[in-house]
Amino acid sequence: MEIDFSASNKNLWKEVYDNENLHHCYNCGTCITGCPASFGNPPLLVRNLARMVILGLEEELLDDPTPWSCVSCTRCEEMCPMDVKPFELILAIRKWQSLSDPTYIPTAIVEIYSRGYTQPVGTNTEMRESLGLHELPTISNQPEKLKLFREMLMKTPVMSENDYMFMGDE
Amino acid sequence: MDLCFFLGCNMPAIRPDVESAIRLTMPALGVNLVDLSGYVCCPAFGAFPSMDTESQFATSGWNLSLAEEQGHDIMVQCGSCYSSLHMGLEHLHEDEELRARVNDLLKPSGREVQCTTKVRHISDVLYNEVGPEKIAEKIKKKLNGVHGIVQYPCHTLFPSEVVGFEESPRKPVALRRLTEALGATVDAFSLEYQCCGGAGGFAKTSPAEADAFTKTKLDAIINETKAEFIVVSCITCLMYMDGIQEKLNKQAGKEIYNIPVFDYNQLLALCMGFDGHKVAAISKIPRDSILRRF
Ligand code: SF4
Numbered sequence A: 001m002e003i004d005f006s007a008s009n010k011n012l013w014k015e016v017y018d019n020e021n022l023h024h025c026y027n028c029g030t031c032i033t034g035c036p037a038s039f040g041n042p043p044l045l046v047r048n049l050a051r052m053v054i055l056g057l058e059e060e061l062l063d064d065p066t067p068w069s070c071v072s073c074t075r076c077e078e079m080c081p082m083d084v085k086p087f088e089l090i091l092a093i094r095k096w097q098s099l100s101d102p103t104y105i106p107t108a109i110v111e112i113y114s115r116g117y118t119q120p121v122g123t124n125t126e127m128r129e130s131l132g133l134h135e136l137p138t139i140s141n142q143p144e145k146l147k148l149f150r151e152m153l154m155k156t157p158v159m160s161e162n163d164y165m166f167m168g169d170e
Numbered sequence B: 001m002d003l004c005f006f007l008g009c010n011m012p013a014i015r016p017d018v019e020s021a022i023r024l025t026m027p028a029l030g031v032n033l034v035d036l037s038g039y040v041c042c043p044a045f046g047a048f049p050s051m052d053t054e055s056q057f058a059t060s061g062w063n064l065s066l067a068e069e070q071g072h073d074i075m076v077q078c079g080s081c082y083s084s085l086h087m088g089l090e091h092l093h094e095d096e097e098l099r100a101r102v103n104d105l106l107k108p109s110g111r112e113v114q115c116t117t118k119v120r121h122i123s124d125v126l127y128n129e130v131g132p133e134k135i136a137e138k139i140k141k142k143l144n145g146v147h148g149i150v151q152y153p154c155h156t157l158f159p160s161e162v163v164g165f166e167e168s169p170r171k172p173v174a175l176r177r178l179t180e181a182l183g184a185t186v187d188a189f190s191l192e193y194q195c196c197g198g199a200g201g202f203a204k205t206s207p208a209e210a211d212a213f214t215k216t217k218l219d220a221i222i223n224e225t226k227a228e229f230i231v232v233s234c235i236t237c238l239m240y241m242d243g244i245q246e247k248l249n250k251q252a253g254k255e256i257y258n259i260p261v262f263d264y265n266q267l268l269a270l271c272m273g274f275d276g277h278k279v280a281a282i283s284k285i286p287r288d289s290i291l292r293r294f
């Protein structure tokens, strides 16, 4: 693939991942070696993502879906010899993508906003009773607290900019 | 000791039998569990941590502040919750500006985060606070002669400087020693430290490759060990290692994989004499081969 560097954004790293150590990355590929998602299709190649950020390849990075294949196993974080914190880099790229293009925003946040959890926690009463488990003091059972939690989230930037996603939950 | 029990989302909603096993076994070993009223999702890495900094750490701060209010450390079983809460604690502790902003966000709810609470994994508590010797003394039935393998939760190993409690994250022993304390023999094999592959996007973005990744591990277990069970200590490892065997069998049209998967506290509960219908009731791959020994 030929890359057009004339269109590159030299300050991209500051927008995406303002961490000096990123510039110490020497392309060793250790972050790929133990990565489960490096077997994916397309493969997640953390080293390449680090390069894209350093070189300022904005368009390529925005279109790259591979950061979303990461399983958060944090092996790369342990093994990287230059303390780049590749897993934090992955999350930072996802954040930058979500900010730049709202179609990246994970739908799980709508569930957390509406009931506090990704799963319907506390609604399986019959099963819980059969196992001898007590009712949980979930946030979904405490409307006042849930309201405060939602109001807190709505004060954060990406939530407030995309509040249309949560309209059905008021 | 008293610890705040952070349940997460999957355990209470999908595998409450694990919750039951933990609630029965831990107090019997001297660990009292305190509920965190009004807790929320950890936040899961695929949610706010993939969206923006403020919502991520405000959510971590919300949960951490609940435990600070109780005055006890947090105990977690789910690997992702453990890792996410640690990331929250680490960033909020080190970055004063971030902590100040999060405290602004928490203020209207009457909350504040000071980063005074520790986040501990249940296998750390079992290994380093209770200890394998005490566990061996407390159990009524043993798994003598039964072979198994352990699936280490990645989130409890790496990055070891932040989350670690093992002497060597490259060669962890806690879950192995804890399982041996139940009388079982833990077999070693070539892919012992390989990730289950279940957390996050991999299985969704690349289902065929993700299946092959875990199949390789299951094949190694079958070919290299005499394992009759898999023991885990993470709700994702549990649901994934169990579910994928059923999926691979369906794909193949025959029963190739049938190794029952247990959370450690489920095996512990069985060995302590608790009822299998309460502590190990839910699974895809039948557990009868192990349950009938109790
Ligand atoms: S392991 Fe670290 S230094 Fe090596 S390529 Fe990956 S990010 Fe760069």
Ligand code: SF4
Pocket: A031, A034, A035, A036, A037, A038, A044, A046, A069, A070, A071, A072, A073, A074, A075, A076, A077, A086, A087, A090
């Ligand atoms: S944390 Fe993500 S990028 Fe790093 S090794 Fe694990 S799956 Fe790969």
